[in-house]
Amino acid sequence: MRSSWVLLLVAACGSDYEPPAFTDLGGTLKIDGCGYDVTTKLGAEPPRVSKDYLGSDPTPRLVHLGFMGDPKTSMVVQWRTVDEITRNGEIRFAKGADLDAAALTEKKTGIEFGYQATGSTIYRMHQAHLCGLEPGTTYSYQIGSEGHFSPVRSFTTAPDIAANPDTEVVFGFMGDTRDGYDIWEQLATAIGQRTPNLILFSGDAVTIGLTQVEWESFFGRAEELLATVPIVFAHGNHEVNATPYFSQFAMPGDQENFGFDYGHAHITVANDTPTEVSALTGSIVDFLKADFEASKNARWKLLMHHQPMWSASNHGSNMTLQTAWQPIVDQYHLDLVLNGHEHEFEITKPLVGQNVMPSMDNATVYVVAGGGGAELYANGTDFWTQYSESTHNAALVRVRRDQMTFEAYRTDGTVIPGGFTKTKQ
C-alpha cells in the first residue's frame, strides 16, 4: 500500500528518484565546506544529501536554528515539511537583514533524514549547513523547495571579539517547558523582544523525549524566536536520551557534552542524565576537565546542565554532581552555572566548595531557571540562597569583555530580584 502511494507521488512530482526504505541504524555524513560530520543515532536514518523528491505538501514548518561548527562562521537551519516525506530541501540566503526573497542570491542544498518517535510515523528532518559566513553579520534566508519556501527570516552570526572588543552578546536562558507551552510561548516572545544572540535551554522541553507531539508544541510555539536565534540545549532527564531529541537539534560534538566560544564567553554544556550513570563520575568528569582546561583563558566561563548542584526546591541539590563536578568548577573558577530541573527560580550567593564567599571574584554563582512552563514547584531557601521564588521565568545573561550581567523575568515582564553584575579587570 505504502509503495503504491510512493509511486503515485513520484509520478506526481516527476522525479526518477525513489527514496530508500527507512532504516533506523543511524549513520554519518560529511558536510562539504564545513569540516564536520553529521551523525544520527540509532532510531534514525543515516543523513543524506537532499534529492529532487517532493511529497504532497512540502511546506516547511517548525524552522529552528543551531550550529555545529564555529558560531562566528556557521549556522544550521533545521525544518520539517508538512508531508514528512519530501526529500528536497535547500536554503537561499544573502548578507543583509530583512531582504526580499528575490535578493537571496546564494543557494545551498540541504540534507535530510527520517527518525522514529513513539508509534510508526516516520518524521523527516531537513538541515541546511552554512559555513564560511562572516562574523557578527546578519543574513536573510529562506528554506524549502521550489514553490514551497518559508518566509524570509534573518539570523546573525557570533561576533568577532578580536575585531570588536566592546561587543556585547546576550544569551536567553530558560528550561523545563514541558506541558506548559502557553507559558513557554509567552516567555519566548518576551526574550525575543530583548534580541538575544543565542538561546540556552537547560533541558526538559517535553515530558517524554520519545513523544513527538510535545516537540511539535515546543518548536511551534516559539518558531518566531527559534527561526532567528540559534538554540543550544542541555539534555534533561525527561528527554530520556531519545532519538527525537538528538534528531531535532544541531549542536557541536556529540550533542551531549561540548563546549564553544561565543563572544567573550566560553560555554560548556553537559548531559547529567547520560545513558550510563557511571559516566557522571567518569567520562563526563574527564570531559569537563579537558574542556575547562582548554578554555581556561576565556574571559567568562559558563556551564549549563540540567540538574542543579545547589537547590533548595523539590529535588534539592544533586549531591552526585556536587561531589563529582563542583571541585572542577571551583578549580577553573567558572563564573556561572545554569540549571533547570526545579520548576522555579533560584540563584545562589557566590560559592566555592561549601562556602559562601564575600565577593564574586573567583567564585561561582549557580542559577536555577526551570520555570519555563511546567507546573511550578515550591521554592525553598538555605544558607547558599541569594534569592528564590516559585514563578515561571526566563533569564538573560549579557556578556561584555569586562562585565557580565544576569537578570531574570517573570511572565508579566517584571524583573525578579537576585540579578547581578560581575566585573573583571
Next chain:
Amino acid sequence: MTRWVVALVVTIWATAAHADEQAFRAAGELAAKSDPRAIDAYEAVGAARPITRWTDDAWVEAARIAERQRDYDRARRDLEQAIAISTDAQLVRRARGDLARLEQLTGGGEWTAVAGEHQRLVTAIADGGDPTSELEQLEALVKANPGYPRGVAIRIVLARAWETEDEVDRALDWLRDALRVASASEAERARIELVRMLVRHRHLDDARREVPLVTDPSMRASLERALATGESWQVMRWAAIALLVVLGGIAIALVRRRTGSWRAVARRFARPPVEVIYFVPIAAVIGFIASTGNPLVAKGVIWIFAGAAIIAWVSGATLEAARRRGPIGVRHAIAHAGIVGVAVVAAVYLALDHARLLDLVAETWRTGPGH
C-alpha cells in the same frame, strides 16, 4: 602638514577612546556594587566627545539601569541617544527592540507610574513575609487602572499569590476576572491558568466546562489529560476517605462490643494508648527536622504523621479493648496489622493529596529518585 593633522586627530581620538574605556569600566564597577552613581557615570561616558566605540554601549547600559530603577522615561531617552549615534547594527537593533518594549510597557508614557508600581509590588509580594498588604495594593492598582495593558498578567499574578496564601476562592475569582477582561489573544492564556488551578483544587466540574473552550488542540489535549488524572485522584481520595470512615466505624463497634457501653468506648478512646505515647514524640522530632528542610515535603510529612497518630490511637484503643478479653492470637494480630497497613496507605494518600505532592511522587515513581 596634513600628515601632522591626521596624526594629531588619531592621537586625540585614541586618547579619548582609552579614557572612555576606563570610564566605562569604572561605571561597570559601580553597577556591580549597585551604586546609584553608576547610571550617571554611564551617561557621562555617553555624553563625552569625540564619539568612541564605548559611547553607544554606555547609553545602552545607562538605559538598563534606568529601567531597573523603574525610571522608564530616562531609559527611553538613553536608548534614543544610543540609536542616534551608533554604527553597530546589532546594538541598534537591540536598542530599538528595547525602546519598542518600553513603549509597550508604559503605553507611550501613559502608564509609566503604574508600570513602576506594578514592578515594586510584585517584587514586594515575592520577597517573603506576609504579602497581604502588597496583594491588596496590587488589587487596588489593577482596579484603578482598567486600561493598563498588563492588567491580565497582574490578575494572574494575584491569583497565583492568593493560591499560595491558601485563599483559593479569591485566587479563582481573579482568574475569572482575568478571563472577563482579557482580549481574544489573552483569553486563552487566562483560561488555561484557570483550568489548571481548578484541577489542582479538584473543582473538576468547573474545569470540565472550561476545557472545551481552549482553542489550541495540543493544550486542550494536555488539559484533558490533567483533568482525567485529577478525576482519578478525586475518586481515590473519596475511596480513601470512605475506607478510613468504615475502618474507624468498625474499630468503634469492636470496642463497643468488647467494653459493653458507649461510656466505656469514650473512656477507651480518650486515653492515649501506649503506641501513641511512644509514637508522638518520635513523630514530633522527625516533623521538626522535616520542617527545617523542603517546606513542601515537610507539609506532607507532618500530615502523614498526623494521620498515622490518629490511626495508632484508634488501633491501640482497639487492641487494648481486645486484650481485656484475653491474649490476642497470631491470626488476630496479623489481620489487625494488615488492616492498620491499609489504613496507613489511605491516610498517606490523603496527606500527599492535601500537600499537593502526588505529582512529585508520581514523577519519582516513574523516573526514579534521582530525577
